Amino acid sequence: MAALASAAALLVAGSADAEAPTRVVSMNLCTDQLAMLLADEGQLLSVSHIAFDPLASPMVEEAAGYEKNHGQAEEIFAMRPDLVLAGVYSDPYTVGLLRRLGVDVVQFPLETDFDGIRANMLKMGEVLGQVDAAQRLVAQFDADLAALGPNGEERPSALLHYANNYTSGDKSLAHQILLAAGFANATTEAGITVAGSVPLERLVLLMPDLVISGQPYPGASRAEEVLDHPALRVLQQKQSGATLTDAEWVCGTPFVLRAVARLVDIRERM
Amino acid sequence: MLLRIWLLTTLVILFALSVLTGPAGLTLVDTVRALFLGQGEAATLVMREIRLPRAILGVMVGASLGLSGAAMQGYLRNPLAEPGLIGVSGSAALGAVIVLQTGLAAAWWLALPMAALGGALAAVMLILLLAGPRGSSLTLILAGIAISALAGAMTTLVLNLSPNPFAASEVVFWMMGSLSDRSFDHVWIALPFMIIGWVLLLSLGRPLDVLTLGEDAAATMGVETRRVRMVMVLGIAACVGAATAVAGAIGFVGLVVPHVLRPFVGARPSALLWASALGGAAMVLAADLAVRLILPDRDLKLGVLMAIIGAPFFLHLIYKTRGELR
Known part of the structure; x- marks a missing residue:
């Protein structure tokens, strides 16, 4: 039964390569966003409840299409994920517990500069099996940044x-x-x-x-x-x-x- | 008279020191120029919008708390009576926190001081009801403990339920008090209520003097105990409510100051009222200076310092009056 469900999910995942995870849960606001930008349809199951907060999340509308989780090990495990996305500062007990239960957890570092953003986008592409999409996203990011024009001499x-x-x-x-x-x-x-x-x-x-x-x-x-x-x-x-x-x-x-x-x-x- | 001059001089010196002290590292010349002549744009902002209101609030809050303590002790003829210790400040803080978190305070500027006043009023009336007109130490302190505990718990609850992520950590401010980063906004919010409170409490000088002869004697001299009581309750509520609304609950000021000054005024409540107002202002200014000098970057709370100074006084007073407590 479970095998059938994951086979069906694989079909939906479509272009993702065979190794790609099919039941992804994100428990961190920032991995939520990268995952929503890069995941194939049906690949991402759930994002953190903070992704639904307009004060903190620029993707509230997109988040509405996913299940909401509160970063609790129990509720995340109940979703039977094959990959959990977390930040390096996500609750270490939750992350540890999920790993002990045999769930694959990937933690993303905090981005402190634009290179960090590029690296995290590529990393997300890698773990989701969406390398091409990630590279396109980075290329778009660089193009958009360049389009903002050069900075003036005077820096207020x-x-x-x-x-x-x-x-x-x-x-x-x-x-x-x-x-x-x-x-x-x-x-x-x-x-x-x-x-x-x-x-x-x-x-x-x-x-x-x-x-x-x-x-x-x-x-x-x-x-x-x-x-x-x-x-x-x-x-x-x-x-x-x-x-x-x-x-x-x-x-x-x-x-x-x-x-x-x-x-x-x-x-x-x- | 000599005492008043002495207190006023101390107050002026402390006020000047308060305005001159701060992390901005301005020179003496800069501060004076900025404060009086408005020279140097940034320095003027620092002096007139940050340091001056802080020092003024220190005076206002200290005078209000010292005066409230002296009035309450005079009326109850009990040196242990102090608004902070018996939960009046705590209840004022609860009132303030409720209107702040429900958004009423943002909608109407009078809501904050009025709610704090309401909280203080409820607490004073409850205390007087429980402790009786004589205000025996035991009932006074026991009732105070219960009211303090309840008000503190409710304040914590309201702040914990707030949708604001910073609110919960501000229990410390409401229970311990601080003057950091206050502005003239806070001066204007508190001032009208404090003036009313000062007028009410200072008007009690003669009745309190007469009351030291006993209630019967006072009655024959035309002092209406009931009226005195009502004026005192309203005055304390206005003073403590306004002070707590802008600076949090600062305890022990109303205990320590009258206690220190009593020997100098010959135990006359009327003289003690004035002296305690000046002394309270000096005490809070000094404490606020100390918190800035001891740990400049950590926003040490005023109430912490006041408790370190005040608690030994309180214990000493309990020791002295323990015969009466049985």
């Missing part, structure tokens, strides 16, 4: 400012998005290269040309109140404005190019 400074006065440092995707869009990162320029909390006073003294704030979550928190602090409001009004990071900033996928494009647009109007 942009401040990445998240809840609790957190900034991203230079080992982050957000930093690379800024650079790709022709901005300089205000904090790293000032020598604050490690991600972490920086006192608001010091951030204000940087006088950035653009303030890029983390997107507030529903409900309220003191951590997010600083995003709307009057000192920053003054900066935002006086300078060229403000913008939010959103779902397109979270994961290393081709969607980061939309974020880059929006920033390029802002820079050109400055």
Whole structure:
């Protein structure tokens, strides 16, 4: 019976090579997106519940076509997957448990630059047996990036400012998005290269040309109140404005190019 | 009079130090120029929008808490009475958290201080109901423990249920209090309620003085205990509610300050009210300076520092009054 089901799934998978997994479950927001972009129809069974959250996921509509999982070993095992996609920071107990149960789990590293994005797209293509599609996706990514045009001589400074006065440092995707869009990162320029909390006073003294704030979550928190602090409001009004990071900033996928494009647009109007 | 001058001088010095202290590393000349002349755009923003409101809030919150403690102790004639310890601040925090998480506070600016005031009001009335007009230490503290515990648990519940991923970790702020990254928005939210509270509580000077002679004597001198009680309840609710809404629950200020100043004013409640307001402001400013100097990058909570200073006082007071506790 089970053999029959997997044979049927193989038929649906079509172009995938014979070795390709047929029952794939993704439990990480970023692997969700890469898998949805690359998997053959019917190959991917389920994506994480975060893929359904419009604040974090740029692929909410696509996600609706898949089952939702909450990253629990039990529910994932019940889906009888032949491949589970996870991030390196996914719950190690869940990953360990699934592996002990004999499920193949592939973990993807965090992307901290555009090369990391390319590498993860190719890796996803490999594990899904969709190497050609992955190569096409990378080629498209490079073409789209090139089409955004060259950066100007002058790099205006942009401040990445998240809840609790957190900034991203230079080992982050957000930093690379800024650079790709022709901005300089205000904090790293000032020598604050490690991600972490920086006192608001010091951030204000940087006088950035653009303030890029983390997107507030529903409900309220003191951590997010600083995003709307009057000192920053003054900066935002006086300078060229403000913008939010959103779902397109979270994961290393081709969607980061939309974020880059929006920033390029802002820079050109400055 | 001498005490007042002394307290005022301390307060002014602490205020100046508070405005001059911060992680931005501005020089003394820069800070003064920025603050008074608005020279240097970034420095002016730092001074006028970040440091000045913080110092002003420190004064407002400290004065409110010191005054509330002195008034409550004067009325109950019990040195252990303090809004933070008996759950009034905790209940105010619960009120604040509820309106913040339901979105009411964002829809209407008055909702936040009013809800905190409501929480504080409910707690004071409940305490007075349980402890009785005399406010015996045992019932006062036992009722306070129960109300504190309940308010703390409910605050934690509300924050845990919030859809906001940061909210749950902010239990610490609501229970321990902090002035970091506050702004003039918070000053304007709290100020009207605090002014009402100050006026109400300071008006209690003479009645509280007379009450030290006993309730019967006070009645013959035209002091209506009921009215005094009502004014005190409203005043404390307004002061503690507004302070907690913007700075979280900061305990022990209303305990330590009147206790330290009492010997200097000859145990006259009316003099103690003024002195405790000034002393409370100085104490919170000093504590807020200390948290910035001890661990500048970690947002050490004010309540932690106040508890380290205040708890020994509290234990000492319990030891002194233990005969009465039986």
